[in-house]
Amino acid sequence: MSGMQFWLTPDGGGKRLRLPVNPAVLSVKMAQGYQDISVVALGERTVFGEAGLSEFAIASFFPRDYHPGYCEHMELEPPWRCVQLVEGWMRTRKPVTLDITGTAVEGVPATIRSFSYEERAGSPGDLYYELALKQFRPVQAEPAAEQQERRNGARTPPATYVVAPGDSLWKIAQRIWGNGDRWRELHAANQAAIGKDPNRLQVGLQLKVPT
Template sequence: MTVRQRPQFWLKFNNNAEVFWLPVNPRSLSATSTHGFTDIDVTQLGEYTVIGNNRLREYSFSSLFPRDYNPSFCEHPRLKDPWETVKMIERWQRSGKPVRFIVTNTPINLAVTIRSFTYEERGGEPGDIYYTLTLKEYVFVSFRKTSDTTAKSTSSAAKKAEKQRPNEKTTPKSYTIKSGDSLWKIAQKVYKNGDDWRKIYDANKSAIGPNPNALKVGTKLVIP
């Protein structure tokens, strides 16, 4: 009978530029695989189910980052500082890039996103970090490139249409301050860009006063 080896849990980031072997195996690994369904209630006919597409799988597990090596539960002695490990995983999570999740001796070897990462340091165990990690399968999407000729033709046609199209956008000439307004909000409403609030302030200093944040409800502003 073949004896199955203990699995190793790996996280790899940025094409193996950073590789992390979990020092303590989770007691369990939860995998969720769902399918999209939509239930529709049709008058006089009852409820029907529309079968959608497969959903991406989700994995969740809990373990700890130990401060000190203990051969009774640690998988290897090459331990990182627990808090440095926390910073590393949070950096990966904020990067906007997928991480490769591998569990050896299983079919799990796939790109994932870090959906949630919670951790705590418990009393009586200083330096050890207990954590829960939730990962979701990531699918790489590629787009077919159009030829340069097609792209240039499309771009040229779009520019021509833009020149011929009349400008339908209108900017109001005045605005009356309402409760809860700020110059940034007003600029966002009239210019679609809150950073243009300075234009409105410069044109209405006498009405607003020296403090651009002190707006009086009912004041009529000129919109340049």
């Protein structure tokens, strides 16, 4: 026994499967997201993106009988029962969790991309299989409140605003709220500093932004 354990756990719980025979070779493919762009006068340049999804390829077999020379544990599931488990997980269209103890591959959610198996002459009852998995990364849905805020054009305004050259209350309201017609709210909140004439803004004046 090698001491390394290969586990597959279905999403949401359920019966786990520990591979009875560790694969002779575990293939792991990692990718990094890159984008090559062409910049005028500079030529082609590379932009780094997020890491891609890792891919895992496992090839081994489900033995009919326990053998101390290659089996990692004695609690063997019947080979066809192992096949049914894997095929059942694929039908649920949900990820599984891949754990390979003693490695960096622990608690990795993955989708089963392909699964093939066969019975070979000379090994009656044993099922040889190839299993391909790919790391699972779900789409993060935008919360409903944020969706509504984005549709409404709502913005989170700053607490204060410093008047810049060329500013008017309408321009400032448009910049911080996306609605220039709210300039009167700015004037009302800062009338003591601005004065009665909303058009007389002093550059550098710090305005309070009402909430």
